[in-house]
Amino acid sequence: MDVNKLKEKAASYLPPEQVEMIEQAYFMAEEAHRGQLRKSGDPYITHPVAVADILLDLQMDGYTVAASLLHDVVEDTPITLEQVQTKFGPEVAMLVDGVTKLRRIKYKSKEEQQAENHRKMFVAMAKDIRVILIKLADRLHNMRTLKYHPPEKQRQKAEETLEIFAPLAHRLGISTIKWELEDTALRYLNPQQYYRIVHLMNKKRTEREAYIQEVIATLKTQLKEINIENADVSGRPKHIYSIYKKMKSQHKEFNEIYDLLAIRIIVNDVRECYAALGLVHTHWKPMPGRFKDYIAMPKSNMYQSLHTTVIGPNGEPLEVQIRTKEMHKTAEYGIAAHWAYKEGKVVSKESLSDKLSWFREILDWQQDYGDAQEFMENLKTDLFSDVVFVFTPKGDVVELPAHSVPLDFAYRIHSEVGNRCIGAKINGKIEPLDTELKTGDIVEVLTSKHSYGPSKDWLKIAKSSHARNKIRQWFKREKREENIRRGREEIENELRKLNLDPHRFMTDEALLEVSTKYHFNQVDDMIAAVGYSGISALQIVNRLTEKFRKEQAIEEKALPETKPPVKKHFDQGVRVKGIDNLLVRFSRCCNPVPGDEIIGYITRGRGVSIHQVDCPNIQDEQDKERLIAVEWESEESNQTYHVDLEIRGSDRKGLLNEILTIVTDSKTNIQAVSGRADKNGTAVIEMTVAIYNKDHLQKVVDKIKRTKDIYAVRRVMS
Incomplete structure (x- = not known):
């Protein structure tokens, strides 16, 4: 695709000044990458152009598209981030920096470097979600051209895609990118199974298509009878990776998978969604336990739809999805649909803050991990797992990672609720804190203000990184307080050994003066250091009593006969x-x-x-x-x-x-x-x-x- 086709696609929804910016970004990228080739032998500029094209399909704003054209110039060419900022402004520069790898720093291993690159990307993404949209488009095009790489590189990229990028696309609701990433990754990780499933699907294609056309014709006729006009009814084949995953997890053969395709009904509004559901259940018998209402209870990635499985014609299970046009757009493009231009202006970041509240936690988490690999492992555990929906006693819905326990629920409500937790009721019955929660459970946390806080075992019991981080923070804070308490005791004991009154010598002014001499920022930092043996109590006491000892020495010279020291008497009661x-x-x-x-x-x-x-x-x-x-x-x-x-x-x-x-x-x-x-x-x-x-x-x-x-x-x- 050349620059004219990019401009044509951009002009269909973007204002002229942003189309101009995209053109200028193309010229800078084309000049910077001139002479560089891809593994395929194509000019390097074909890659950023393909990434920009994917983002234009998602109808992203001009700043994002311009940044996608420039996303490799800082990393692979002499052009600096300052030059990008001078020409295109701070917004484009920030997006380019967010997707630029950390190559100038030396790391112990390739794995450590990769983890640090991912951490940088996630932190940048937490500040501006468009960073990850560029990265997803970049990864999608790289996966499309993965055949030009050696087998070892293909496997490494495919594993990384399945571990991080496909789940991230799912969490952001961008199913069009998610499915292609998963299917392509499977082709390189398990080609035998991939091509076997493709072959088996092709064998039954004609038979399945005839079956689907029969179902579609029936539904269209019946929808008109209940005055649902202009409904879009279509068949949706299952993706190869989802079939593979089901065969593997449920230990089934291909011929045992019945829901290889689904019927999708797209209507005008929510009222028609439920009317269509009633029609489907009236015409075909619903299968127990296979109905999900994601309209009343949307998924965390904003996905909304009604899902039901019925016994369709010929007695075979048939999955039906029902949604509105707006819901369908969100299902396909996820968070990108909320960035797309509407009547000439992009939706504000503020309007997305509630939908991305889980993302803001990333910034909090990364500060608690010195090790980027540990950060990524925790991130994968929490963000990329399936979810369960549980209820508070008041009926509020709380979303948690799959396999969560009451402790995860308690910390999701509030960190103090978690810290004071002494037990939990699930559906009105007291259960252990390590009981796995299921969707629909009503959970009540039992707390006591006289609780002594988390136990070390809680780190093994809690399943979400959110809860584990809150527990770690408590121990970090508590350990500091314990060190301060122990340090203060040690200083007081040293003073008593000298028959000196701690209250006289451990004044705020005296302690501040000593902490400054030892270069501590705060008095408590110094006392905590005594508690964990970073500095001895005797050193502090020597400083605290320095002036007193000098005065005493002068007095002793003047008055040889001194009174014996009086031991302090401690009153009781x-x-x-x-x-x-x-x-x-x-x-x-x-x-x-x-x-x-x-x-x-x-x-x-x-x-x-x-x-x-x-x-x-x-x-x-x-x-x-x-x-x-x-x-x-x-x-x-x-x-x-x-x-x-x-x-x-x-x-x-x-x-x-x-x-x-x-x-x-x-x-x-x-x-x-x-x-x-x-x-x-x-x-x-x-x-x-x-x-x-x-x-x-x-x-x-x-x-x-x-x-x-x-x-x-x-x-x-x-």
């Missing part, structure tokens, strides 16, 4: 603010421990009852005037406090013994323990432990959570 000598007692409903936020409740004749601030009994109390402010005299104590824990996990032999050993090894007394297992295989262990303070409790919980097969640990409030 709770103090009622502003009142002395009041009887206090700890409530058994919430069992507060030092470190909890607490409040007092004035009882009749029994002094002040101490509760946690969020204790349900306090929240429900009507007489708020009897509440009184209280505080811990110290969070350091030799006194122990009873805390009730509920531990949930997968029931297995020895689980209870393991937990008892872990708690005992942490030098924690167990006051009471009981356990049971339900019929779903979930073990529930209830334990009362003697705790010194909240930090002690956290350490015990962390150790329990690291135990294999433990799902959730929560503090029980009665």
Whole structure:
């Protein structure tokens, strides 16, 4: 195709200035690639022209078509991205950059380079979807000309196409490209099966065509009888790859596949879709479980249609698809249909944001993966899998990757719902967290604000990368907080060894000054570094006490007789603010421990009852005037406090013994323990432990959570 044919096709729907831009892009590409040849021996310019032609068939905007003509110039010619931007503007330059491979960086292996190229493409695609449309058109033409490459290259390109590009075309709803990519890839990966299926299909072609014509004639007559005019009824043969996949997954021979073709009915509006469905079901008996309503519940790639399978003429199964003209356009061209020009202007990116919400997550994900290959594996697992549709108790639809479990559902609702999850109800019945969800399930997540967050086993249970990333983020954040807590303790302990008061030396100003000297951005970064042994607590203490030690040395010279150091005495118990000598007692409903936020409740004749601030009994109390402010005299104590824990996990032999050993090894007394297992295989262990303070409790919980097969640990409030 020469530039004149490109211009002619573009002029059929694009404004003159964009047609002119496409022509100028052609001239730049033609000059840049002059002298370069394809493997076929054709001039290289034939490739970008073919890519542009595919995009013009999708009716893409002029910027995308111009970028497609230039998509290889930065990578394969002396022309720079800056030159492209100067001549065609930032929009075209951004699209060209998005599809340009990373060749100037050295990688350990070819696989690593390929993964990084894909990561770059997906990140660019998340910013502007047109990047991947150019890439899909580029891959489609490369697959059409794959025969000129050596067998090893053919196989590698075909595998990559089936793993990444065909599923991506499916996710974007561009079935015209998806089917051709899949069929062409199969031809190179399994030519024997490909040509066998082609041969078998050709053998029965005449017989099938006569059968389809009979069905079409019947339907057209009956549609007119119910006043559905201008309906387009046609036969659609199954694609070779879909037949191959069905034979392989269902272990069937070709003659056992009945739905080799389908009837497609295209009508004017949604009302006529359901009317046509009623007619089909009235005339032929529907097969149970084979009806799908993708109009009421569209697929994630915006596909809408009614699917039903009936026992047609001759007693053979017949698949029927019913949709409107607009739905058909979206089914064929997917997201590209929403970029196509309508009355002279392209649909805005903002109007597509809801349809591409899953895409925006790509940007979030890629920041969590230093390894591009790990990023691609997670991407393939989540984006390119089949989906299930489940419901919230309020009836909202949630789309999840196939094989998802309640944890995936919980994190899809909100990350905090996932972090606080302690169980789930599926269709009103409590089920284990690793139960596989099916389309139509109603899922209710059971949460507790006293849950101690995810367990390590959740990373094995969750199936979606969305959920696994949220769990990883929690551990990353939690580990930091744990390191900060441990670091602060170590600094305080070093100060106490020197008989110094931590509160005096660990002021915000002093810590900030020391963190600056050690080149930390924040005080917490320095304290966390102590926690994970990046820097010693003694180094920090030496800096904190530097001035004090100098002053002390001067005093010692002036006054040889110094007073012996006084050890700090740590008070115990709770103090009622502003009142002395009041009887206090700890409530058994919430069992507060030092470190909890607490409040007092004035009882009749029994002094002040101490509760946690969020204790349900306090929240429900009507007489708020009897509440009184209280505080811990110290969070350091030799006194122990009873805390009730509920531990949930997968029931297995020895689980209870393991937990008892872990708690005992942490030098924690167990006051009471009981356990049971339900019929779903979930073990529930209830334990009362003697705790010194909240930090002690956290350490015990962390150790329990690291135990294999433990799902959730929560503090029980009665």
